[in-house]
Amino acid sequence: MTTVRIMTYNIRGCQGTDGRTDPERIVQVIAEGAADMVALQEVEPGQLDILGQRLGMTAYMPPQGGKLGFLSYYPLKGVQEFELGAGGLCLRADADIGGKRLHLLNVRLDTHCQYRRCQIDHLFGPDLLGHRALVCPTLVIGDFADFWWGAGNLGLHLELRKAPRPFWNATYPSVFPLWGRDRAYLRGDLKILHASIVRSRLARHASTHLPLILTLQVVDSRTFLRVKKMSRRCMEIAPG
Numbered sequence: 001m002t003t004v005r006i007m008t009y010n011i012r013g014c015q016g017t018d019g020r021t022d023p024e025r026i027v028q029v030i031a032e033g034a035a036d037m038v039a040l041q042e043v044e045p046g047q048l049d050i051l052g053q054r055l056g057m058t059a060y061m062p063p064q065g066g067k068l069g070f071l072s073y074y075p076l077k078g079v080q081e082f083e084l085g086a087g088g089l090c091l092r093a094d095a096d097i098g099g100k101r102l103h104l105l106n107v108r109l110d111t112h113c114q115y116r117r118c119q120i121d122h123l124f125g126p127d128l129l130g131h132r133a134l135v136c137p138t139l140v141i142g143d144f145a146d147f148w149w150g151a152g153n154l155g156l157h158l159e160l161r162k163a164p165r166p167f168w169n170a171t172y173p174s175v176f177p178l179w180g181r182d183r184a185y186l187r188g189d190l191k192i193l194h195a196s197i198v199r200s201r202l203a204r205h206a207s208t209h210l211p212l213i214l215t216l217q218v219v220d221s222r223t224f225l226r227v228k229k230m231s232r233r234c235m236e237i238a239p240g
Contacts, residue, residue, distance in 0.1 A: 002098030002217070003193060004074070007035035008182050009211035010108070010143045013044040016205050017175055023047055025206035027054045030071070033198050033213050037095065038071040039106035041143045060093060068106050068142075076104070082127055086110055088119035090128060094136075100218035102190075103134050107142035113150060120152030124159060129187070137188030137220050139163075143209065147179045160185035163214055165195045171210040174203065182212045189220040 007030065014023045030038055030051070038057070040048065048069040052059035061069040062081040068091035070076055076093040084090055084107075091106040105128065109119050124130055129138070140160060146153065156162075163184035170177035186192070194215040203210055 002100075003215055004037065004095075004097050004102075004217075005033075005035045005213055005215050006104075006139065006141065006184075007033050007038045007211050007213045008041075008106070008141045008143070008184065009038060010041040010182060010207065010209040011047075012042050012207045012209065014047055015207070017173075017208060018205060022206070023050050024054075025202060027051055029198060029200070029203045029206050029211060030055060032200060032203070033211055035213055036073050037076075037104070039091075039104065039141050040069045040071065041106070041108040042067055043069045062091070066091070068108060070104070070106065082122075084109070084119035084122040086112070086115035086119065088115065088122070090123060092128065097218045100220055101136040102218050103136055103138040105129070105138065105140040105142075107140060107144070109143065109145040111145045111147070116145060116150055117152040120155055124155065129159070137186075137190045137218050139184055139186060139190060139214075139216070141184040141214075143182050145181055147181070156185055160187050162186075163195065164192050165212065166197055169197070169212075171197060171212055173208050174205070174210045177210060182209055184212070184214055189218065191217045191219050193217060 011026050014026050015021045048059045052071050057071040060076050060079045066081050068089050074095050076095050079093045082090045089108050093104045095102045109116050169180040171182040172179050196213050198211045
């Protein structure tokens with residue numbers, strides 16, 4: 001089976017704990033993690049393309065720009081940003097991993113409990129996790145912006161599976177991590193093989209968050225075929 005390494009990283013506009021904005025430090029931290037795909041939060045205009053060029057990865061973000069983005073060695077399709085209300089955002093994309101379809105949802109929530117509860121309700125709404133088209137294995141990953149048991153967490157735990165993390169799973173604040181704000185949830189046939197957090201000295205100063213990396217397999221038995229073109233005048237049988 002094909003495995004893929006996916007990182008979530010809130011880069012805070014490439015501003016480090018010393019107040020200095022330096023995309024090169026973020027590049028080095030991502031390279032240290034050796035991820036195949038990266039879900040980024042709090043990206044400033046122009047930074048995603050710079051990071052992608054330096055890492056040799058393709059940058060994906062909404063046409064109008066935004067605070068979320070993906071860097072990937074795998075081609076992504078259907079990249080679309082959704083507002084969750086009160087500044088909360090979700091960037092959705094689909095990836096083909098060894099012929100298997102994976103839905104990716106990159107989220108950034110708010111720390112305010114009332115706003116956060118509404119944002120999670122939108123996340124489960126008909127445009128995202130409640131959409132009839134999201135039938136394949138799904139990974140919801142990003143900065144969930146809570147410090148203890150935040151508002152809306154019960155819904156996350158009832159509807160999704162929490163992805164395994166290292167024993168000491170805190171990612172925020174990076175200099176002395178106390179809270180596991182950066183994490184992932186699963187739905188469908190996904191298997192987490194390994195989880196790690198980049199804790200190097202550079203990572204602790206490049207941003208106020210540490211990056212979380214998951215190595216996973218899509219174990220769904222269904223295989224999706226790519227059909228280049230189908231006639232609009234009649235129904236056709238796809239090969240296979």
